[in-house]
Amino acid sequence: MTFSVTILGSNSALPTSERHPTAQVLNVSERFFLIDCGEGTQMQLRKYHIKFAKINHIFISHLHGDHLFGLIGLISTFGLLGRKTPLNVYAHPDLENLMLPHLSYFCADLPFEVRFIHTSNKERQIVFEDQKVIVETIPLKHRISTVGYIFTEKTGMPNIRKECILKYNLSIAEIASIKKGSDLKLSDGIIIPNSELIKPPKRPRSYAFCSDTKYFKSLANELKDVQLLYHESTFLDSDKELAKKTTHSTSKQAALIAKDAGAQRLIIGHFSSRYNNLSAFIDEAREIFENTDLAIEGAVFNIDHS
Amino acid sequence: MTFSVTILGSNSALPTSERHPTAQVLNVSERFFLIDCGEGTQMQLRKYHIKFAKINHIFISHLHGDHLFGLIGLISTFGLLGRKTPLNVYAHPDLENLMLPHLSYFCADLPFEVRFIHTSNKERQIVFEDQKVIVETIPLKHRISTVGYIFTEKTGMPNIRKECILKYNLSIAEIASIKKGSDLKLSDGIIIPNSELIKPPKRPRSYAFCSDTKYFKSLANELKDVQLLYHESTFLDSDKELAKKTTHSTSKQAALIAKDAGAQRLIIGHFSSRYNNLSAFIDEAREIFENTDLAIEGAVFNIDHS
Numbered sequence: 001m002t003f004s005v006t007i008l009g010s011n012s013a014l015p016t017s018e019r020h021p022t023a024q025v026l027n028v029s030e031r032f033f034l035i036d037c038g039e040g041t042q043m044q045l046r047k048y049h050i051k052f053a054k055i056n057h058i059f060i061s062h063l064h065g066d067h068l069f070g071l072i073g074l075i076s077t078f079g080l081l082g083r084k085t086p087l088n089v090y091a092h093p094d095l096e097n098l099m100l101p102h103l104s105y106f107c108a109d110l111p112f113e114v115r116f117i118h119t120s121n122k123e124r125q126i127v128f129e130d131q132k133v134i135v136e137t138i139p140l141k142h143r144i145s146t147v148g149y150i151f152t153e154k155t156g157m158p159n160i161r162k163e164c165i166l167k168y169n170l171s172i173a174e175i176a177s178i179k180k181g182s183d184l185k186l187s188d189g190i191i192i193p194n195s196e197l198i199k200p201p202k203r204p205r206s207y208a209f210c211s212d213t214k215y216f217k218s219l220a221n222e223l224k225d226v227q228l229l230y231h232e233s234t235f236l237d238s239d240k241e242l243a244k245k246t247t248h249s250t251s252k253q254a255a256l257i258a259k260d261a262g263a264q265r266l267i268i269g270h271f272s273s274r275y276n277n278l279s280a281f282i283d284e285a286r287e288i289f290e291n292t293d294l295a296i297e298g299a300v301f302n303i304d305h306s
Numbered sequence: 307m308t309f310s311v312t313i314l315g316s317n318s319a320l321p322t323s324e325r326h327p328t329a330q331v332l333n334v335s336e337r338f339f340l341i342d343c344g345e346g347t348q349m350q351l352r353k354y355h356i357k358f359a360k361i362n363h364i365f366i367s368h369l370h371g372d373h374l375f376g377l378i379g380l381i382s383t384f385g386l387l388g389r390k391t392p393l394n395v396y397a398h399p400d401l402e403n404l405m406l407p408h409l410s411y412f413c414a415d416l417p418f419e420v421r422f423i424h425t426s427n428k429e430r431q432i433v434f435e436d437q438k439v440i441v442e443t444i445p446l447k448h449r450i451s452t453v454g455y456i457f458t459e460k461t462g463m464p465n466i467r468k469e470c471i472l473k474y475n476l477s478i479a480e481i482a483s484i485k486k487g488s489d490l491k492l493s494d495g496i497i498i499p500n501s502e503l504i505k506p507p508k509r510p511r512s513y514a515f516c517s518d519t520k521y522f523k524s525l526a527n528e529l530k531d532v533q534l535l536y537h538e539s540t541f542l543d544s545d546k547e548l549a550k551k552t553t554h555s556t557s558k559q560a561a562l563i564a565k566d567a568g569a570q571r572l573i574i575g576h577f578s579s580r581y582n583n584l585s586a587f588i589d590e591a592r593e594i595f596e597n598t599d600l601a602i603e604g605a606v607f608n609i610d611h612s
Contacts, residue, residue, distance in 0.1 A: 039379040040346045065412045069379045073345040076371045106371045
């Protein structure tokens with residue numbers, strides 16, 4: 001099952017011609033979860049061949065323009081394409097109030113429903129759940145109310161060991177029962193315990209998105225053992241005072257969070273446009289957390305079962 | 307004096323990864339007049355090295371999203387860059403009402419004033435005038451209230467013929483007086499008429515922007531002898547019924563307007579994303595009006611004195 005993230009934009013508030021503001025898509029079995037929606041997201045989605053019709057959920061971290069100015073254009077385009085499926089937008093409650101007059105004016109007669117699901121950064125909350133994935137908010141600390149999102153694959157049913165199917169000539173009914181946890185009772189009365197019949201399910205994969213936030217050590221507790229972590233790194237450590245003042249993080253701080261959380265891999269992004277060359281970001285992070293990569297536009301990060 | 311247009315985007319409502327929605331800049335002596343502001347305009351301005359600080363006037367043709375969704379992001383960026391100069395936005399009155407809550411929320415404490423100047427498509431109106439250029443609206447016919455804009459260079463002072471300066475040993479005061487229309491009285495009482503002393507000023511240059519509009523023949527009267535005309539051509543003539551239905555024009559119709567107006571040169575744009583190859587647009591227009599070009603992103607059209 002696919003579980004991968006594509007970076008559509010990773011710059012901070014001031015976009016450049018080559019670096020778009022924040023937007024990413026998480027692909028879970030060819031369903032696309034859009035995370036933030038900076039200006040130009042719809043063009044980036046086209047550029048990287050993400051199918052518009054497979055985006056049903058958009059998760060907005062906070063109400064700064066560089067994370068959402070692309071939303072109205074994307075919704076408008078969905079309408080022009082004749083979309084029928086409801087679109088779910090997860091965001092701070094103010095977004096609904098701000099968007100409704102614009103939707104009425106610029107997107108009158110939309111052929112689909114836009115549902116606003118309100119988030120809060122008071123505590124961690126489940127905001128979406130289906131058979132395959134669960135999405136929770138993570139309270140972050142920024143100038144305004146901000147949440148990160150953690151996407152966790154659901155644990156599937158355990159698999160029956162193939163050799164057991166042959167050895168005990170298992171029926172479909174017996175297999176279903178074993179998958180649910182039953183032991184196997186043979187005709188001679190011998191009991192084969194469930195643990196000998198099954199392989200445990202694969203460890204669920206997870207992806208956490210944390211932007212924008214100042215550094216706070218306890219964030220790592222919310223991200224325990226996450227496989228792939230995106231954490232903002234707006235500044236370099238040499239500008240850590242500026243990071244503190246603007247409630248952003250440095251590359252070093254992002255790496256510390258990844259290390260403390262026991263993450264397997266880190267992506268850093270949301271770079272300030274003051275830096276032309278991003279290599280210093282990667283060098284700084286890797287001193288603390290080796291398995292770090294830059295959120296370069298178009299990069300795809302596959303999350304494998306570990 | 308520079309008088310040129312740079313195309314930033316020329317697609318219709320559905321942008322593609324290679325074709326942005328409508329935006330252009332007219333450069334009049336290194337002052338930049340932005341015309342429409344589709345999503346991604348600020349990235350396109352950076353890409354084509356247009357200096358943000360030299361944009362003080364933004365002219366919006368009508369309130370469809372593909373002509374203005376980039377406005378909030380651009381204003382936000384102006385604020386982050388510390389702009390102090392007021393920004394003048396010319397648009398239908400509804401835009402002010404729609405934008406104010408978003409400006410208050412997303413661009414609080416802007417260090418400059420955003421002034422909304424209301425346009426009307428009831429009649430042709432002067433909306434801006436300074437020493438070098440005059441900008442008038444042109445009523446267009448679209449589904450909603452829409453105006454085009456015509457930018458006309460002001461006639462400068464006439465130039466004194468160089469040979470006269472030497473021949474009559476003209477003083478600075480005499481030159482200034484002759485430029486204002488005076489004759490020259492020589493010491494022996496002979497009068498040299500003004501017309502013998504001056505070269506008439508160059509013909510003023512002009513640029514007209516017409517998007518979006520259905521075809522209506524009388525539009526050509528508003529564009530009489532314009533040097534450079536941008537006219538929308540959303541569809542090919544084979545889709546003229548669709549053009550009529552959606553109140554847009556075809557490439558052929560744009561060419562007819564240019565021909566009837568006696569324009570010198572035509573640029574066509576606002577192409578529907580249904581067409582992958584734009585060469586048919588140019589072929590169709592050139593059958594009627596030879597001096598036609600496509601509004602390709604990044605193209606610069608210089609308007610020379612004729």
